[in-house]
Amino acid sequence: MTSATLRHSVWILRGNPLTAVAAAGVALFVLIAIFGPWIVPYDPVVSNVSEALLPPSAAHLAGTDQLGRDVFSRLIIAARLDLAIAVSAVGISFVIGAVVGAFCGYAGGKLDRGVGRFVDVMMAFPLFVLAMAMVAALGNRIENIVIATAIINLPFYIRFARAEVNVRRNVGWVEAARACGESHFSVVLRFLLPNILPAMAVQISLNLGWAILNAAGLSFIGLGVKPPTPEWGIMVAEGARFISTGRWWLVAFPGLALMMAVLCFNLLGDGMRDILDPRMRT
Amino acid sequence: MRAGRRLLSSLPALFGVLVFTFLLMRVLPGDPAVFFASGPNAGKEEIEQIRKQMGLDKSVPEQLVFYLSDIGRGNLGRSMMTGQPVLKDLRERLPASLELTFTALLIALIAAVPLGVMAALRPGSVVDHGVRLFCALGVCVPTFVSGLLLIYVFYYLLGLAPDPTGRIDVFTSLPPQRTGFLSIDFLLAGDVDGWWAACKQLILPAVSMALFVIAPLARITRASMLVSLGSDFVRTARSVGLSWRKVVVTYALRNAILPVITIAGIVFSTMLGANVLVEKVFSWPGVASYALDALLSSDYAPVQGFVLLMASLFVLVNLVVDICYGIADPRVSIG
Numbered sequence: 001m002t003s004a005t006l007r008h009s010v011w012i013l014r015g016n017p018l019t020a021v022a023a024a025g026v027a028l029f030v031l032i033a034i035f036g037p038w039i040v041p042y043d044p045v046v047s048n049v050s051e052a053l054l055p056p057s058a059a060h061l062a063g064t065d066q067l068g069r070d071v072f073s074r075l076i077i078a079a080r081l082d083l084a085i086a087v088s089a090v091g092i093s094f095v096i097g098a099v100v101g102a103f104c105g106y107a108g109g110k111l112d113r114g115v116g117r118f119v120d121v122m123m124a125f126p127l128f129v130l131a132m133a134m135v136a137a138l139g140n141r142i143e144n145i146v147i148a149t150a151i152i153n154l155p156f157y158i159r160f161a162r163a164e165v166n167v168r169r170n171v172g173w174v175e176a177a178r179a180c181g182e183s184h185f186s187v188v189l190r191f192l193l194p195n196i197l198p199a200m201a202v203q204i205s206l207n208l209g210w211a212i213l214n215a216a217g218l219s220f221i222g223l224g225v226k227p228p229t230p231e232w233g234i235m236v237a238e239g240a241r242f243i244s245t246g247r248w249w250l251v252a253f254p255g256l257a258l259m260m261a262v263l264c265f266n267l268l269g270d271g272m273r274d275i276l277d278p279r280m281r282t
Numbered sequence: 283m284r285a286g287r288r289l290l291s292s293l294p295a296l297f298g299v300l301v302f303t304f305l306l307m308r309v310l311p312g313d314p315a316v317f318f319a320s321g322p323n324a325g326k327e328e329i330e331q332i333r334k335q336m337g338l339d340k341s342v343p344e345q346l347v348f349y350l351s352d353i354g355r356g357n358l359g360r361s362m363m364t365g366q367p368v369l370k371d372l373r374e375r376l377p378a379s380l381e382l383t384f385t386a387l388l389i390a391l392i393a394a395v396p397l398g399v400m401a402a403l404r405p406g407s408v409v410d411h412g413v414r415l416f417c418a419l420g421v422c423v424p425t426f427v428s429g430l431l432l433i434y435v436f437y438y439l440l441g442l443a444p445d446p447t448g449r450i451d452v453f454t455s456l457p458p459q460r461t462g463f464l465s466i467d468f469l470l471a472g473d474v475d476g477w478w479a480a481c482k483q484l485i486l487p488a489v490s491m492a493l494f495v496i497a498p499l500a501r502i503t504r505a506s507m508l509v510s511l512g513s514d515f516v517r518t519a520r521s522v523g524l525s526w527r528k529v530v531v532t533y534a535l536r537n538a539i540l541p542v543i544t545i546a547g548i549v550f551s552t553m554l555g556a557n558v559l560v561e562k563v564f565s566w567p568g569v570a571s572y573a574l575d576a577l578l579s580s581d582y583a584p585v586q587g588f589v590l591l592m593a594s595l596f597v598l599v600n601l602v603v604d605i606c607y608g609i610a611d612p613r614v615s616i617g
Contacts, residue, residue: 121298126555126592129570133303133585136577213424217559220426221574236427240563243430244446246438255427262422 008275019271025264033080042070044077044230053242056249063249065238067228071249074230075257081231082261085142086211089149094204096150097157098193104158105165106188116162119155127152131214135223145224149211160203164196198276205269209262216258232258299593300353303586304346353590359583363576368587372569376591377462378449379568382560383553385465385484386491391546394496398503398542399535402511413504417497425556429490429563436486444482447565454479487564491556495549502545503538510538539610547603554592 013020032039042060047067056063062071104112122130134148165188168174177191178184216233219225225234232254239250330339340348352359358368401413436443444451449464457464457471465484468477510516511534519529554570561571573588 125299125596126551128552128555128558129573129589129592132558132574132577133589136580136585209422216424217426220424221558221562222578233424236424236430240426240430243434244438246434248431248434248438251427251430251434255423255431258424258427259419259422263418266418266422 005275013271016271016274018267019274022264022267022271025260026268029079029083029261029264032076033083036076036080040070040073040076042073044069044074045228053247055247062253063247065235065250066242069228071235071253074235075232075253078230078232078235078254078257079261081142081225081229082212082215082233082258085146085149085215086208089146089211089215090153090204090207092146092150093153093157093207094200097154098161098196098200099189101158101161102165102188102193102196105162106169106184106192108166108169112162115158119158122152122155123159128214128217131218132221132223135218140223140226142224145215145218148218149214152214153207153211156207157200157203160200161196164199165192168192168195202269202273202276205265205272209265209269212258212261212265296590296593296597300350300586300590301346303589304349305342349586358587358590361576361584362581363579363584368583371572371584372587372591375567375569375572377464378566379554379557379561379570381449381463381465382484382487382491382566382568383550383557384463385488386495386553387546387550389488389492390495390499390549393492394499395503395535395542397496398500399507399530401500401504402507403530405508410504413500417500420493420497423493424559425490425494426559426563428493429487429560432486432490433563443486444479446483446486446563448567449483450476450480451483487560487566490563491553491560494556495553498545498549499542502541506538506541507534510534513537536610540607543603543606543610547599550599551596554595 047069048064049068051060051064051068052066054060054064054068060070060072062075065071065074100115104115131148131152134151135144138144138147169192174187174191177187182191215224216231216236219231219233220237222237225231227234227238235254236251236258239247239254242250349359356369358372360366361368361371364371397413397416401410404410433443433446437446450456454476457467457473457476460467460470464480465477468474468480511530515537516529516534519533524533557568557570558574560566561568562574565571569588569591573585576582576584576588
């Protein structure tokens with residue numbers, strides 16, 4: 001980052017403190033995910049039936065569930081799994097999507113049209129249904145949640161990288177690189193991809209929130225994560241049985257955790273977009 | 283012309299979806315024939331028979347050809363779960379899903395368009411920031427969480443909503459089926475109590491679905507209204523002294539509505555997917571919960587039928603969006 005960009009970023013952050021808060025929030029979630037096991041007050045999987053379904057109190061900040069497990073501890077431990085699923089899914093689709101999209105955008109022609117058509121078809125489909133079918137087909141395991149989430153994120157990256165590279169394929173510095181004898185392969189990987197990276201970073205941040213929601217949705221309907229593993233989506237699913245008898249904390253706190261995580265990633269993404277391109281502010 | 287071309291050009295995509303889901307379902311782990319046999323100690327013969335009945339003894343390409351020709355004849359296979367033809371099951375359950383989705387879309391539009399317009403009229407004002415905050419929060423709350431919290435507040439705390447299971451409570455007699463949309467059928471039958479009961483069941487799931495999609499609709503309305511309000515024709519309309527309402531609604535909004543229609547089409551597709559979650563929360567007897575149950579018991583045919591149905595709905599929605607375009611903007615010809 002050059003000093004001008006840095007100064008611009010600081011200026012933007014000052015005018016938009018929300019982005020700074022969001023960045024701090026994301027950092028907090030990451031810290032919780034890393035150090036979770038050392039800061040929880042109770043064991044997240046050991047049940048204690050004598051303390052089942054207690055409302056939030058000083059001893060149990062977020063209450064206890066039907067097996068007497070501390071909801072707060074489970075929320076903390078779940079952060080690692082939820083973030084890991086989202087980050088690895090988005091990571092996979094970013095790497096594949098950026099490379100495929102960049103080569104398509106650079107090459108143009110038949111291949112580009114073919115891939116573009118495929119991506120359009122995929123995006124036109126209810127992606128959650130697609131993810132659901134894939135998890136069921138590949139097997140009901142966490143790895144497959146990651147794969148399914150990665151695949152439904154893929155079209156966004158392909159399309160984005162394709163568009164970004166397409167407008168740059170004939171600009172001066174690309175021509176110059178080619179004139180210097182760089183192969184097409186190297187022009188794409190060493191020149192174009194790094195150039196579109198900042199724009200892709202925005203997309204990543206926005207997609208992470210979406211990936212978290214998707215993964216939680218899948219485990220909510222009973223795919224992927226299995227009890228007693230603490231995970232936000234499955235915690236909501238387990239708590240759902242008790243909502244009509246008024247045990248709100250079993251749903252509200254995992255819901256709040258999901259919401260905060262998604263909110264932080266979305267606000268960070270929006271903020272980064274403002275920093276990169278002030279014109280796109282909406 | 284345009285609509286027809288669009289329909290034709292989406293046929294290969296539909297076919298692609300079909301082959302894709304067929305392959306996807308065929309690589310499922312576990313043998314469904316064993317699953318549906320009478321029990322764990324079912325004889326080999328019995329399993330073979332079920333396998334034959336399901337067409338599983340043929341090669342995969344053969345199965346695909348049979349499957350496609352069946353679909354051509356409107357035969358989507360038979361659900362092992364309900365024992366009925368999939369087409370019949372889907373037809374019975376589709377109105378429930380559509381009623382829910384349309385109501386949710388309607389609620390979302392009724393909320394989002396005025397919000398977007400208000401925000402665009404005074405950019406940077408308290409209203410604008412309020413709408414932005416609401417949008418930012420709206421997309422972060424998963425539909426299944428907002429649905430459950432709505433149940434907590436309106437069923438448990440306030441007692442306003444009925445027991446959140448299904449479309450109608452067991453004591454109400456169903457109206458004669460005409461449209462399949464209970465709220466409309468009750469009205470046609472002149473049964474106001476029944477209509478009210480159906481609406482009460484419908485409102486919570488519809489609202490929890492709508493909450494999630496208000497944000498994109500309000501955002502696009504705002505952005506598009508800003509462009510339209512800043513244009514020359516709005517300035518001219520104002521300068522000749524037309525009333526504020528006429529300028530905003532007739533001139534600005536009419537011209538700003540095209541992108542909103544596009545997004546509404548996309549939102550509709552998102553909602554069809556989100557149906558799975560909402561239908562599970564509210565035990566709504568729609569196609570999505572049917573497909574989910576089938577999926578969890580490795581029953582191929584209903585899932586394929588469901589996916590095909592979704593894909594066809596898409597083509598249809600795109601067509602409708604095209605036609606709406608033509609109505610909203612006469613320059614776009616649909617001939």
